[in-house]
Amino acid sequence: MSPSSARPTLVTDVARSPHARLLPVPVGRVGLEGELWGRRGEAHLLASLHQQWEQLEATGRLENFRRVSGRSERPYAGRVFNDSDLYKWLEGASWALARGPRPDLARLVDQGIALVEGAQQPDGYLDSYYSLERAGERWTNLRDNHELYCAGHLLQAAVAHRRATGSDRLLRVATRVADLLCAEFGPPGSGRRPGIDGHQEVEMALLELYRETGAERYLALARHFLESRGHGLLAGGWFGRAYFQDRAPFREMDRWEGHAVRAMYYACGLTDLYLETGDRPLLDNLGRLFTRMVSRQIYVSGGVGSRHDGEAFGEDFELPNAQAYTETCAAIGSAMWCHRMLLATGEARYADLFEWTLYNAILPGWSLDGLSYLYVNPLEDGGGHRRQHWYDCSCCPPNLARTVASLPGYLYATEGEAIWVHHYAQGTADVDLGGRTVSLTQRTRYPWDGRIELVVNGQGEFALHLRIPAWCAEGASLTVNGERVGPPPAPGTYAVLGRRWRPGDRVQLELPMPVRHLEAHPWVAEDVGRVAVTRGPLLYCLEGVDHPGAVLRDLAVDPARPLSAAWEPEWLGGVVVLRGEGRAHPLPAAWEGRLYRPAGAGPTAAPRPVPITAVPYHAWGNRAAGPMQVWLRRG
């Protein structure tokens, strides 16, 4: 599609945030094409949104709203936080509307908004669980029951809908909810409740509502919620304080701990707070938390949250593969945080992790047909972990939809008289740059190929910042109109092309994409003696379906014997497949029925050569059930 909207459809509207370095280019001004983000990002996004609407209906999530407005007699259905699934869906559908007219979808959005409107109470309160028979229990269990979390997602949906459509309809509902929160909650001495929610979300939502409306009270309330955490308000439940990031105030935290989605949403709210307040020690600590996370707590996929127990961050270097939790929502939260840190600092490391997470920790959660999902994302599986159309706790599907729908809004940014290109994908963008419009056209098969041609249609002097991904260790090369410019740009930085541009100028960026084998820090116990295969921004894996008769755990690859890349248009919707020779290490018969034995006691059978086929990890689990393995035996 091509850009269509003149509205400022900003995912994060930092236009007036005094401490934002970069301003994103709106969703509606960026068009995505090509195999991956064009075809899948369009047709499959719409398929997901329609399929999710059906699930919202089939599982009683919509009915929960109807019963509050008296249009249903059914009892409340499902989890206490089920309202949030409609809100996330409305946010995703709104971003989809920002990308072009979709009358069918617009009708569903209107129906959804009508349901929400109908469930709002006279005083502005809105939560279908805490209405009717539970109306007297409002605010009684903020720790466990997600009341403010749901409100936050409503605020986000309302902001997205206003930006996408210009309509104030959902925003009117949301501001009444937010004003009620402002009346109910406040700091000590205010006479209001101190309470904070067990699941962060309302903080970044209030900050975004502040940006949308300019009402300072929303900023103040967000700050109150953020500063009230870490003092034990959430103690006493089944989970400990660490689960809620309530063990220490954020200024004293030196690592992420506890529930990973909560932690990442917290990080987003804190970064949003910095963007408005310029609290430099806060930003510095967020930077340290990021460094700790990427150097000790993150999977090679970019996924975070190692533990099933508490859906939580583990200890440093605790990164099991088959037991990885790495919830899709946690990856989305991490990417949202990266986006905010990038806006605050312009540091390439945040765009690097955004990209890696998008391709290797978010996208795996979305099936190739857009109709099923993964909640948990193991890096190794025996064949039992399969995609589902919906979940009892179904946070991930609509979270995926809103992320994919808003993706165009993450690609570009401006900084005064400069355009920043964070991510590469076939498509176009119309960038407002100090009153004039610069049109950019990317021609590329990225992420399958590292050649990017950028046609710049703009007049006059400005700078183009092009991200050189950190994975591009071999050295990028850069030409303008066929002439090499500057020294080779360093990986993990932005190359800056400052010049007087003329319409039709062509920038060519070449990012070599050899197959690369990664090894993990020796303290990652499960990865000892193993390597992971990557190419460009993509992590690869082996699937059993491509290796009939083989035991994936016993297949080895040798980094000195490179795999070769081939575009396979018929595979998995079109992917680059890696092929080469590996070795199968037969399990010695001496192990039959034994778990432990004297070291070195048994004979070692010679490995035999076998053909190896690796596919992108994000495409796993879309064929016949079978084992999958990211970390491969080395040798």
Added chain:
Amino acid sequence: MSPSSARPTLVTDVARSPHARLLPVPVGRVGLEGELWGRRGEAHLLASLHQQWEQLEATGRLENFRRVSGRSERPYAGRVFNDSDLYKWLEGASWALARGPRPDLARLVDQGIALVEGAQQPDGYLDSYYSLERAGERWTNLRDNHELYCAGHLLQAAVAHRRATGSDRLLRVATRVADLLCAEFGPPGSGRRPGIDGHQEVEMALLELYRETGAERYLALARHFLESRGHGLLAGGWFGRAYFQDRAPFREMDRWEGHAVRAMYYACGLTDLYLETGDRPLLDNLGRLFTRMVSRQIYVSGGVGSRHDGEAFGEDFELPNAQAYTETCAAIGSAMWCHRMLLATGEARYADLFEWTLYNAILPGWSLDGLSYLYVNPLEDGGGHRRQHWYDCSCCPPNLARTVASLPGYLYATEGEAIWVHHYAQGTADVDLGGRTVSLTQRTRYPWDGRIELVVNGQGEFALHLRIPAWCAEGASLTVNGERVGPPPAPGTYAVLGRRWRPGDRVQLELPMPVRHLEAHPWVAEDVGRVAVTRGPLLYCLEGVDHPGAVLRDLAVDPARPLSAAWEPEWLGGVVVLRGEGRAHPLPAAWEGRLYRPAGAGPTAAPRPVPITAVPYHAWGNRAAGPMQVWLRRG
């Protein structure tokens, strides 16, 4: 101490069980001496029992009984299953009374029984949680609230108390409870409730009560409970059916899954059922489940239950070290199961696992002073996991007490005209053998030394079965009165000495105990490239306190460079310590701040020799907090 009781103080009274091959020698007929089971098993057992009584009082567990009898106004305190802690304590204290007179302890036992008596309802019901204000909720949540589990522990305590003291006082309470259960619960068509408990325990307790009383109805009810499992009666809660072993009937189970303590208690009940019914397919399947467990699901410590999430068995080969759950109670359950399988079959593999589990998975849960405990038993730790005097969910401390107190009852058995010696420890036994008494005296420093002298004081012809442990791969040697007998007995079997004995005959068994390095099956992901150090029946570990300045994860040992063993009377209450030279692999500076890198990219720093000191794993965590590691880098 020396044997004192003439009562049949059998831990498991299979004297009239038609399908038991072996009959254990009673607790009261076996005396334990020596450093470990003499000193610790006596003084520290009493210290534990007195300290636990204080905790039962301090945490309101005793008060919960008083309130039911009207002697307290306090609200119910703690978890729904807290009654069971007093019952397990009563069982442990009773076994301690079976070993000799202990007036102070006997007084506490009487006080405890009086509390229990006072809380029994007129109809026989007894559960302090479901009394008074919750009396109307009886039997409403068997899945989650442990009502029959608590009843089961009461039955076990009553049986132990009767066997130890001859008093029927607690047994009268228990049979009224059991009779009420018989009136309430029964198979379809009986007009009674089908319900089964979410946590197995009542099954083996009813079977033991059947053995104690001869009342067939208890056998019938136990069978009903066991056969009702696996049909979905426990579905629908937060945990899935697998957690409760309710996914398939026991005849169709091919591996243990779900909560490990539940699974092991289930195994005990099922084996008890076989012992009474002779259901051969049931025994065969239990044997297969055992084989699967020891070849795919067990830690090198003998611990079971890999996952924090659900305190559960994991997938095959899922055996993380720092994140090992391996609850002390699960190890106790496994040992109790081994004991029953041994009674049923006489197969040495069950005695082998009992011993290994006792030393390396149960004993680690008990501090050297007997006053603190471990609930979770990791095989690697950063220094944060410490012993506690008590737990909110405090199942493990009294479970340890009853296990240590009844330990003498696990050492010997008879089979017609044969005596079986399962375990070696300094001490004595008076064995009834077809009307006559054979006195055995073991002189040994086992487990620190493999030389065992057995003085047999008995007349006439009978066989002595001596277990040759499976770990004894080097070959045992056996003499009687100095003369070598038979071929060298094979490890993992019982050597049989059939002869006409004369008083004072001396049997000498020599079990070589070299230091041995074990490696794990290649599919145990965290143990790749690592070895565990053992000697005799003991697993060893490294502790940070013995390696100041070293990083345990980076210390390596070479199986070709053996460690040497030395008795250290002043260390850890007297242990054999292993010492030798290892190598410290310094972490290359290239890893600083990095988690992944191109394979083989960095320089490899040369390791340097360092002295290594390994201590028995069961004694870890008794000194200054610091890291601990069982699986050591190899090389």
